[in-house]
Amino acid sequence: MATHSLTTPLTDADIEKLRAGDVVRLSGVIYSGRDAAHKKLVELLDAGKPLPFDPRGAVIYYVGPSPAPAGRPIGSAGPTTSYRMDAYAPRLIALGLKASIGKGKRNDEVKKAMREHKAVYFGATGGAGALLSMRITASRVIAFEELGPEAVREMTVRDFPLLVINDAFGGELYATPNLPD
Amino acid sequence: MREIGAAEVSAAVARMCRSANTKLPDDVRRKLEESLARETSEAGREIFRQLLENADLAFKTKLPLCQDCGLAVFYVEMGEDVRVAGGLNKAIIEGMVAGYRDGFLRKSSCDPMTRRNTGDNTPAIIHVDLTPGDKLKISYMAKGGGSENMSRVTMLAPSQGWKGIKEFVVRRVAEAGPNPCPPVILGVGIGGTFEYAPRIAKKALLRKLDDTHPDPKIAAMEAELLAGVNALGIGPMGLGGDITCLAVKIAMAPCHIASLPLAVNVQCHSARHEEVEF
Structure with missing residues (x-):
């Protein structure tokens, strides 16, 4: 398993280097978005309106952070479960989104979109929200402020610790359960 | 009939909400430490190391252990010979709201259809069992989605x-x-x-x-x-x-x-x- 240091925006060349199981330290600007924000992003696309950020080369982090206390850019900020964004993700991947960050399984449509458009799915450690918060150096809401914790934020990360769960070649890291027949 | 003041109950509930979200219970922490020693997968051991580090950091910084501070679930065992002046439910909810607000805990409750956030993590989910005697026991759980x-x-x-x-x-x-x-x-x-x-x-x-x-x-x-x-x-x-x-x-x-x-x-x-x- 290789270790890569990557900086956003990500390119096809960045994605082609990655294999399921690789460790990635991600730096640069990423965007937060979870359930309600994804619904609104797709509504903007349906209405022919621009997204609040350029999806090309972008990374979306499925996170709804806790409020920032004084002196911190953000509160606790670990990943939420990704399958709830599966209904929306292929649309964004087709527009050039290069990676999403979350936890848990993706469906076949998302995996297919990642293969077709060269994108990956990163896992961050669920329930390590305080630890992950330390790697976020700046955060500001750029859209849908009314959604509170679900608003879209532009966040700057430094060496954000990730694992490649699904690569762009059909590889997957998650273990298959040993179910008795 | 024994009487307990609502303010006393609210203050205790607020303290519990803040404390439980930043300090992992001792038995859970011990179990994670044992698991780190017992797990044979290196990827698995790395997760346990991160979770233990996260617990230390949350306790030190008072950032929540997890950004999902949950719906607030309460199991109450209430003696039949005790009452909370001003009402048990109101005291618990007011304490929860204060705890989540002052502890910078995430408010995760929303309308099921419009998905609009209620803004203060209300309502709390409260289960009450009546018991003999005049004691009141309130257990709080932060239940993530x-x-x-x-x-x-x-x-x-x-x-x-x-x-x-x-x-x-x-x-x-x-x-x-x-x-x-x-x-x-x-x-x-x-x-x-x-x-x-x-x-x-x-x-x-x-x-x-x-x-x-x-x-x-x-x-x-x-x-x-x-x-x-x-x-x-x-x-x-x-x-x-x-x-x-x-x-x-x-x-x-x-x-x-x-x-x-x-x-x-x-x-x-x-x-x-x-x-x-x-």
């Missing part, structure tokens, strides 16, 4: 028995896979009715992870389910490994002669709960 979504209730046929129960529980954890943030803790409710089985399943999650059920038959059932689930090999965060589940806690209740209700309440490793007695 990721693990709650992987929970299930089913009505088995009595003929399915223990074999059916075991199959359902193991399959549920297998299907949940990495989604609920394994290693998980399982609260299993067997018996009662359609609504009572999950109520006792969730309450069982308040038990200490290293306790032993006083009924040896139930203790053996818990051990068998734990072994069955850990044989799945899902491992920490679904990365593969020996430890998919930290503990199984069973609660049983008599049920209808036609029924075998079964509830599996999945709890993530960040099992945040506290209790206070008056």
